[in-house]
Amino acid sequence: MFRLALHWQILIGMVLGVLIGIGLRAIGTRQSSLPQESLPPGVAQVEFQDSPDEVTIVVTTESGDVSTYVVGGAIPDAGAENTPAVFLPTLKKLSGDAPEIAQAFHLHGRSWGRWLADGSNRLGKLFLRMLHMVAVPLIVTSLITGVMGVGHASRLGKMFGRTIGYYLLTSLLAICTGLLMVNVFQPGLKANAQPAGSEAPVVSGNLGETLFEQLETLVPKNPIAAMADGKFLSIISFSLLFAIFAVIMGGRNAEIVRDLFTALFNVMMRITMAIIKLAPLGVMLLMIGVVATQGISVFQSLAWYMLTVVCALVFHACVVLPLILKFVAKRSPVEFAKAMSPALLTAFSSASSNGTLPVTLTSVENRAGVSNRVSSFVLPLGATINMDGTALYEAVAVLFIAQLHHGENLPIDQQIVVALTALLASVGAAGIPHAGLVMMLIILNAVGLPVEMQGIIIAVDRVLDMCRTSVNVWSDSCGCAVVERLQTGETN
Ligand code: ASP
Numbered sequence: 001m002f003r004l005a006l007h008w009q010i011l012i013g014m015v016l017g018v019l020i021g022i023g024l025r026a027i028g029t030r031q032s033s034l035p036q037e038s039l040p041p042g043v044a045q046v047e048f049q050d051s052p053d054e055v056t057i058v059v060t061t062e063s064g065d066v067s068t069y070v071v072g073g074a075i076p077d078a079g080a081e082n083t084p085a086v087f088l089p090t091l092k093k094l095s096g097d098a099p100e101i102a103q104a105f106h107l108h109g110r111s112w113g114r115w116l117a118d119g120s121n122r123l124g125k126l127f128l129r130m131l132h133m134v135a136v137p138l139i140v141t142s143l144i145t146g147v148m149g150v151g152h153a154s155r156l157g158k159m160f161g162r163t164i165g166y167y168l169l170t171s172l173l174a175i176c177t178g179l180l181m182v183n184v185f186q187p188g189l190k191a192n193a194q195p196a197g198s199e200a201p202v203v204s205g206n207l208g209e210t211l212f213e214q215l216e217t218l219v220p221k222n223p224i225a226a227m228a229d230g231k232f233l234s235i236i237s238f239s240l241l242f243a244i245f246a247v248i249m250g251g252r253n254a255e256i257v258r259d260l261f262t263a264l265f266n267v268m269m270r271i272t273m274a275i276i277k278l279a280p281l282g283v284m285l286l287m288i289g290v291v292a293t294q295g296i297s298v299f300q301s302l303a304w305y306m307l308t309v310v311c312a313l314v315f316h317a318c319v320v321l322p323l324i325l326k327f328v329a330k331r332s333p334v335e336f337a338k339a340m341s342p343a344l345l346t347a348f349s350s351a352s353s354n355g356t357l358p359v360t361l362t363s364v365e366n367r368a369g370v371s372n373r374v375s376s377f378v379l380p381l382g383a384t385i386n387m388d389g390t391a392l393y394e395a396v397a398v399l400f401i402a403q404l405h406h407g408e409n410l411p412i413d414q415q416i417v418v419a420l421t422a423l424l425a426s427v428g429a430a431g432i433p434h435a436g437l438v439m440m441l442i443i444l445n446a447v448g449l450p451v452e453m454q455g456i457i458i459a460v461d462r463v464l465d466m467c468r469t470s471v472n473v474w475s476d477s478c479g480c481a482v483v484e485r486l487q488t489g490e491t492n
Contacts, residue, residue, distance in 0.1 A: 022296065145258070340368060353384075354432055356473055
């Protein structure tokens with residue numbers, strides 16, 4: 001039976017969500033008042049006016065005092081003539097400041113449009129919860145399987161050090177490129193949209209202190225508690241440690257661990273793929289919520305966001321990696337790219353480094369002439385932990401979300417936290433479609449951004465996933481040439 005490819009389904013879900021969201025905005029304004037029997041003591045009247053961009057609530061007490069709350073509208077300049085109303089950026093803020101009034105609005109004042117938008121937003125968040133649900137087991141099993149694939153401890157020597165060195169260096173370079181571009185392009189500040197709900201100004205902390213805190217989380221006091229609490233950095237460091245020592249120990253124990261985790265990883269992959277199949281519905285529901293409450297100005301930024309990610313990926317793949325290939329591996333980048341083209345195209349169409357691995361292995365060995373000894377070590381490990389494209393994308397996406405949310409750039413120390421967590425997130429990401437999305441939750445948590453804002457970028461994730469996966473595979477392949485050169489340089 002004919003079935004539309006998932007990315008088309010997601011795109012259709014997105015378009016439908018946008019159209020329904022616009023429709024809900026068109027439902028227009030609702031005016032109502034709190035029923036007599038629900039009025040709190042001492043209050044004579046509560047009137048609501050709910051329009052897509054602004055909610056006004058007027059409370060009149062029995063003694064005739066009037067207080068007005070305006071939520072979401074333009075906030076008057078400080079210093080402008082005193083207005084008697086209280087201006088608030090979001091309904092969430094109203095719930096914090098005046099919970100009874102917020103509750104009354106939710107029960108009696110919402111327009112149909114807002115009621116439906118809130119409902120679909122809530123349902124859409126179920127999809128995000130599912131992604132959250134698989135994140136921890138997926139990371140643990142994927143990392144342990146990747147490292148255990150190395151096979152024997154004797155291979156964990158110099159080659160391991162060089163390979164990891166290459167992975168870390170190129171991923172960091174990719175992240176720097178991403179951060180640079182997102183600071184220059186500022187995609188999240190392009191649409192003149194209202195900040196999506198920053199409650200507090202972004203405060204810059206002490207960099208040394210922040211970094212040391214990250215270091216501390218790499219050494220969890222209790223790894224099981226870290227898993228239960230979803231402390232991703234701790235989970236990644238402990239899983240790596242566990243796998244490395246299992247490989248060093250070798251023998252029957254290592255075999256059991258490898259078989260067990262490979263089986264668990266396969267199951268987790270199946271579950272994740274099944275959840276991803278719900279993406280069209282999830283995207284549609286989240287889009288309805290976003291468009292109905294924020295309007296379509298959000299898309300102007302989205303085009304800039306995609307442009308930023310693509311420009312940064314192109315720069316990394318066509319400038320940074322070829323330079324390393326030319327000067328460290330002493331290979332012609334053009335020839336090497338031609339040899340790797342089957343793998344790069346498969347990566348682009350499948351959006352999965354793991355799925356592409358067999359093609360990458362054969363292309364590296366048969367077409368680019370790298371020895372099996374190097375490729376069978378560098379590539380399987382790379383497919384799991386070396387993801388330059390993903391690291392770059394994570395950094396750009398999180399900064400973009402921060403720009404949208406706060407209406408300004410993150411301060412430099414927070415950007416450094418983003419860079420380091422993006423590095424670890426890319427190490428932990430499984431080589432399957434959309435894995436980067438799951439891992440982004442780590443970074444959003446690390447810098448205190450709301451995870452539901454991911455809803456905005458999910459819609460365009462597939463196409464960016466295709467691009468970043470090609471870069472991931474390209475970097476793994478270049479890594480083979482570099483490690484081989486360093487190994488032979490030593491034997492000569
Ligand atoms: N799809 C990517 C890969 O397989 C991972 C990601 O989602 O960034 O390499």
